[in-house]
Amino acid sequence: MDINLAxxxxxxxxxxxTAAELDELASADLLSLGMLADEVRRSRVGDTVTYVRVxxxxxxxRTGSGELRRDSAEAASGREGEPVPSKAGEIRxxxxxxxxxxxxxxxxxxxxxxxxxxLTAFSxxxxxxxxxxxxxxxxxxxxxxxxxxxxxxxxxxxxxxAGALQACQDAGLAARCLSLQKPVGGARIDLLVLLQTLAARxxxxxxxxxxxxxxxxxxxxxxxxxxxxxxxxxxxxxxVRNIQVDWxxxxxxxxxxxxxxxxxxxxxxxxxDDETLGRRRTAVEDVKRNIAAAGFTPVERDLPFDSQxxxxxxxxxxxxx
Amino acid sequence: xDLRSFEDRIKNGGRLSANEALTLYRHAPTHWLGRMxxxxxxxxxxEPVVTYIxxxxxNYTNVCVARCNFCAFYRExxxxxxxxxxxxxxxxxxxxxxxxxxxxxxxxxxxxxxxxIAWYEDLFRSVKQRYPDFKLHALSPPEVLxxxxxxxxxxxxxxxxxxxxxxxxxxxxxxxxxxxxVRQLLNCYGKATSDEWLxxxxxxxxxxxxxxxxxxxxxxETDEERLEHLLRLRALQDETGGFTAFITWSYQxxxxxxxxxxxxxxxxxxxxxxxxxVLDNFDNLQASWVTQGGKVGQLSLAFGxxxxxxxxxxxxxxxxxxxxxxxxEVEIVRNVEDAGFQPKRRNxxxxxxxxxxxxxxxxxxxxxxATARDAGDTSVPAELVNYPARSAAGKRQRSQPPAxxxx
Ligand code: SF4
Numbered sequence: 001m002d003i004n005l006a007x008x009x010x011x012x013x014x015x016x017x018t019a020a021e022l023d024e025l026a027s028a029d030l031l032s033l034g035m036l037a038d039e040v041r042r043s044r045v046g047d048t049v050t051y052v053r054v055x056x057x058x059x060x061x062r063t064g065s066g067e068l069r070r071d072s073a074e075a076a077s078g079r080e081g082e083p084v085p086s087k088a089g090e091i092r093x094x095x096x097x098x099x100x101x102x103x104x105x106x107x108x109x110x111x112x113x114x115x116x117x118x119l120t121a122f123s124x125x126x127x128x129x130x131x132x133x134x135x136x137x138x139x140x141x142x143x144x145x146x147x148x149x150x151x152x153x154x155x156x157x158x159x160x161x162a163g164a165l166q167a168c169q170d171a172g173l174a175a176r177c178l179s180l181q182k183p184v185g186g187a188r189i190d191l192l193v194l195l196q197t198l199a200a201r202x203x204x205x206x207x208x209x210x211x212x213x214x215x216x217x218x219x220x221x222x223x224x225x226x227x228x229x230x231x232x233x234x235x236x237x238x239x240v241r242n243i244q245v246d247w248x249x250x251x252x253x254x255x256x257x258x259x260x261x262x263x264x265x266x267x268x269x270x271x272x273d274d275e276t277l278g279r280r281r282t283a284v285e286d287v288k289r290n291i292a293a294a295g296f297t298p299v300e301r302d303l304p305f306d307s308q309x310x311x312x313x314x315x316x317x318x319x320x321x
Numbered sequence: 322x323d324l325r326s327f328e329d330r331i332k333n334g335g336r337l338s339a340n341e342a343l344t345l346y347r348h349a350p351t352h353w354l355g356r357m358x359x360x361x362x363x364x365x366x367x368e369p370v371v372t373y374i375x376x377x378x379x380n381y382t383n384v385c386v387a388r389c390n391f392c393a394f395y396r397e398x399x400x401x402x403x404x405x406x407x408x409x410x411x412x413x414x415x416x417x418x419x420x421x422x423x424x425x426x427x428x429x430x431x432x433x434x435x436x437x438i439a440w441y442e443d444l445f446r447s448v449k450q451r452y453p454d455f456k457l458h459a460l461s462p463p464e465v466l467x468x469x470x471x472x473x474x475x476x477x478x479x480x481x482x483x484x485x486x487x488x489x490x491x492x493x494x495x496x497x498x499x500x501x502x503v504r505q506l507l508n509c510y511g512k513a514t515s516d517e518w519l520x521x522x523x524x525x526x527x528x529x530x531x532x533x534x535x536x537x538x539x540x541x542e543t544d545e546e547r548l549e550h551l552l553r554l555r556a557l558q559d560e561t562g563g564f565t566a567f568i569t570w571s572y573q574x575x576x577x578x579x580x581x582x583x584x585x586x587x588x589x590x591x592x593x594x595x596x597x598x599v600l601d602n603f604d605n606l607q608a609s610w611v612t613q614g615g616k617v618g619q620l621s622l623a624f625g626x627x628x629x630x631x632x633x634x635x636x637x638x639x640x641x642x643x644x645x646x647x648x649x650e651v652e653i654v655r656n657v658e659d660a661g662f663q664p665k666r667r668n669x670x671x672x673x674x675x676x677x678x679x680x681x682x683x684x685x686x687x688x689x690x691a692t693a694r695d696a697g698d699t700s701v702p703a704e705l706v707n708y709p710a711r712s713a714a715g716k717r718q719r720s721q722p723p724a725x726x727x728x
Contacts, residue, residue, distance in 0.1 A: 030623050031359065035352040218686065222659045223616030224623075253586030254616045260351055260587065286582060293585040295351070 003028045008036055012043070014238040016196055022189050022236055030224060037231035037262030045241060049259055049296040051266035051287055055088035055117075058095045059106035066105025068093065068113075084114040087284070088271040089301060092151050093121035100132040104145040111146030120149045120176050124164055125157035135164060139171035149174045154181040154213065155194055165202050177207035177244055177267075182214050183221050188229065192236040199239045207242040208233050209267065211250060211258075226254055227261040234262025247287060256290040266291070322348050331357050334364070337599055342548050346595045351587055358594035358625030365604055366627045371662040372605075372671060373629040373653050375678060376425040376458065377418040380637045380693050381406045381444075385431025387463065387512040391497070391540055393576035393641040395431045399714030404694055405433065407702025408444055415452055418634060421687075422650070422678030424668055425456035427631065429494055432467040432512065435715030438482065440708045441468065445487035457487055458669050461494030462521035463513040471711065477524045484528060490669045491525050493533040493568065499553045500546040507540055507579070519557055526563025531670060534564045534603075538592055539572040539584035547592065551599040558602045565671055566605035566628065569596055570612040575643025586617045590624045597625030605671055610653075611639055614646045619656040628667075629653045635691040649687035650679050 007021045017025070025033065057068040084091060091110050097103050103122070110119055121142070127150070132138050139150075150168065153175040158164050168175055178195060199205050210233035211226055234243050245258040248268040255266060266287060273283040284300075291298035322344060331337075337345070345354065384403040385395035396403040406414075415426060426448075445457055460468075460483065469479045480488075496518055497509055504510035513521070525532050534554045538547050558564050569592055571584040584592075589609070597606055608626040610618025611633060618629065632650050648656070654677045657664040666674040678684065701718060710716045 031352045031355045035350075035356075038352065217688065219655070220615070222656050223618070223620040224660050226616060227620065250616075251614065253589075253614055256586050257590070257617060257620060289582065290585050290587075294587045 001028055003032045003036055011036060011040055011235045011238075014040075014044070016200075016238060017236060019189050019193050022192055022232065025235060026189065026228070026232060030228060033231045033235075034227060034261040037234040038260055040238075041234050041243070041262045041264055044238070045264045047296050048299045049264055049266060049291045049294075050242075050299050050301045051247070051269050051284075051291070052089045052301050053085075053087050053269045053271035053284060054090045054092050054267065055084050055114075055271050056268075057091065057093045057106075057110060059093050059097045059102065059121075066097070066102055066107070066109045068106060068109055084117060085271040087273075088114070088117055090118045090120060093119075094151070096122045096126040096130060098130075100130070100138060100141065103127075104141055107142060107145040107147045118148050119146060120151040121147055122151055123157070124150050124153040124168070124175055125181070128158055128164055135167040136170045139167055139173045143171055143173045147173065149176045151175075152177050152179040152209070154179045155191060155198075156184070157181045161194070162198060162201065165198060165205070169202060169204070174204055177209050177242075178205055179209040180212045183212040183216070183225070188232060192232060195233070195237055195240075199237055203239070206240060207244055207265065208237060208240050209244040209246065211245060213246075213249070215249075223254060223257070226250070227258055230258045230263050231261040252286065252290050256294050259291065259294045259296060264296075324349065324353060328357065331598060332360060334601070336601055339545075339548055339552055342551070342595060342599050343544060345598065346544055346548065346591065351591055351594075354591055354594040354598075355624040358597035359623055361597050361601070362606070362625050362627050369662050370665050370673075371622060371627060371629060371657045371660070372665050372667040372673070373632065373650075373657070374425070374667055374669065375418070375421060375423040375632045375634075375650060376427055376456075377414055377423055377634040378427045378429075378631065378636050379406070379411065379414055380430050381411065381428060382430040382433040382436060383637070383693070384433040384435070386434055387432045387467075387509065389497075389507055389509040389512065390578040391507055391509075391537070391572055391574075392638075393573070393643075394638045398434060398712045401699065404699070405436065405702060405705060406693060407700075408447055408704055410694075410702070411444065411448070412451060414635070415448065415455055419452070419455070421632070421634060421684050422666070422682070423632070423634065424454075424674065425458050425489070427492055428457060428459035429461055429464065429492060432464065434471060434712050435705075435708075435710035435719075437708050437711075438468050438472040438474070438479065440705075442482060442486040443704075445483065449487035456489040456669060458490045458492055459483075459488055461492050462518045462525075463495035463509075465491070465521050465525075466513050466517055476521055477528065480521075480524055480528050480530070484530065488530070490530055490565075491522070491532040493522075493535040493564070496535045496550070497537045498540070498542045498546055499550045500542065503540070503542045503546055515553065519553060522557060522563065523561060526557075526561035531563055531565045533566045533568060533669075534558075535567070536569040536592075536596070537572055538569065539588070540579060540581070548595075548599065551596055555600055555602060558600070562602075564603060565669065566607055567596055567600055567603045568607040568609060568630065569593060570609040570639075573612060573639050573642030577642055586613060589613050589617060590620060593621055593626060594624045610648050611636060611646055615648050615652060615656060618646075618648070619660055622657070622660045622662065628671075629657060629664075633690055634687070635693065637693045640690070640692070645690075647688060647690045650677060650684070651686060654679070 242265045243263045244265040245263045288298040382405045499515040607628045607630040608618045608621030654664040
């Protein structure tokens with residue numbers, strides 16, 4: 001089905017589309033949708049694609065020591081004990097320890113290892129689930145320990161996401177992006193409307209990662225699902241600057257195609273230029289080559305969506321006070 | 322660039338020249354190319370159907386004297402990892418394929434100097450004797466040429482003999498880029514020049530065989546040379562009408578002598594789309610999910626492909642070069658339906674055979690493609706002693722008592 005011209009005009013003008021309009025857009029022909037999302041994206045953020053090299057650590061879940069580990073691929077390659085690579089633009093800690101003391105210690109350890117690198121950690125959903133103390137107090141403690149931002153806030157895992165984001169705002173600690181944990185079959189309109197509402201209320205929410213973090217091995221999301229989700233996020237969220245795709249999870253091919261359907265930021269590029277770690281850990285040159293081959297200009301960022309190393313960070317500037 | 326005038330031409334079935342195709346390939350927006358290709362696809366296939374075949378991709382030997390520098394699959398004569406599949410192993414693979422609803426083998430292999438034409442004839446005959454309805458889509462043009470050279474028979478005679486033994490159709494492998502400058506750089510000029518590849522196909526079509534055509538891009542060729550390749554295929558199709566389908570894929574560099582980087586997903590979709598526009602006399606274009614993965618494989622259906630290719634069951638060549646994607650019938654069907662099409666099983670001639678097999682009969686899920694042999698299986702088939710070897714290593718091996726086959 002071709003795109004309704006009136007809806008397309010409203011999307012081009014950066015107006016917020018209604019649920020009914022989004023519903024109609026969702027059934028449009030895939031390439032028409034991609035064309036429109038690409039047009040809207042170019043007028044919103046130009047033809048650059050930002051990417052970030054992320055050094056990932058897992059905090060030990062059980063101990064309170066804040067011990068940090070690398071993932072299995074790097075551990076297997078003998079890199080586990082290596083220091084933070086100088087090329088890392090962000091350190092991200094996955095896995096929330098069982099105790100708040102453990103979380104604070106993990107952040108302290110990471111901060112000590114790389115005092116000047118942007119440090120993000122944890123899913124806001126996991127922190128809410130732990131219920132260690134009033135959320136705002138927990139977030140303040142994490143911030144005091146050296147955390148720059150919560151790594152992500154999955155919109156389908158936090159019952160009162162607006163309340164949780166308000167706590168982030170009150171604690172002065174942003175969530176790096178709003179994400180989606182589980183695949184949603186088809187009907188995403190309610191989630192897009194929720195995102196619209198959150199973006200309107202929290203202007204510092206400038207990044208949405210619309211592709212699910214979890215995939216079934218037997219029944220993964222399809223290419224159509226993925227690029228349609230990216231395009232719909234771009235068209236539904238004129239107030240959000242960055243639509244993000246995860247290079248490590250989605251791989252070069254899908255991540256690259258997603259750039260032509262409205263995405264403008266590539267997450268989780270490896271800071272280690274070593275192809276022996278597998279196809280999804282390709283060297284940064286390969287990431288840049290893919291971005292350029294999709295018709296965009298690659299720009300590395302080290303602070304959220306700040307295109308210049310060492311420049312002022314929109315996250316820092318827009319950080320909720 | 323006036324896209325509007327191109328749009329009208331393409332919608333009216335106008336033919337693109339080499340220069341026009343080059344302009345579009347280089348400069349047209351990716352989504353625009355996809356929409357044009359999709360329009361042509363819909364004109365040729367008005368029913369919302371996407372086809373696929375259940376067959377098995379069997380490589381009967383990895384021993385090869387051609388030494389193409391883009392190939393990670395072959396082993397030199399006498400190499401410890403060189404293998405030839407035994408007839409019994411191939412029969413077992415056929416039976417496994419039939420159990421999954423499969424109707425043919427795609428049978429290709431290296432240029433093994435120690436397999437004379439009689440070995441192929443005996444294999445084909447015995448397959449047809451045991452499985453009369455099962456099809457053999459076998460031996461790409463360079464393999465046919467190799468047999469012509471080792472048997473000192475002209476190509477038409479080789480084709481006639483193979484057909485008499487049971488050959489049903491010829492796969493379009495070994496085309497790479499049909500430009501001799503490129504073939505020389507890839508060290509595949511010796512296995513078949515561009516003209517020789519086309520000539521084998523011409524003979525096959527004249528003999529009544531249908532064949533496919535392929536293009537492997539992304540090594541050393543220029544954009545102009547990719548288009549020259551497509552135009553040469555289009556010209557032969559005008560002449561014979563013998564190609565059933567076109568399949569393109571990107572060079573897979575891992576573990577190859579040539580090395581380098583793989584062309585990107587966008588480049589694949591653009592190449593597929595331009596192929597749909599240039600090859601106006603080809604009915605069918607396949608998606609290469611085995612090199613692009615399931616997601617971009619599915620997106621191919623929006624960029625001109627009308628066929629998801631084969632379930633494959635087994636794959637050895639692109640796996641050797643680093644690609645490890647797998648789609649079983651359930652997954653292919655799910656992707657086809659998710660894209661808004663009806664999935665239909667077909668044969669090599671693109672005759673519709675029916676609805677998905679797994680909906681008629683319970684079949685196990687496959688989450689990983691099989692390989693030619695289990696790792697470490699170095700057994701030598703007993704029947705090989707019946708065929709004279711040409712190489713010193715082959716002669717030595719055949720003079721030894723046969724090793725017992727691995728269970
Ligand atoms: S591509 Fe085929 S002919 Fe070339 S080396 Fe590999 S197996 Fe041999």
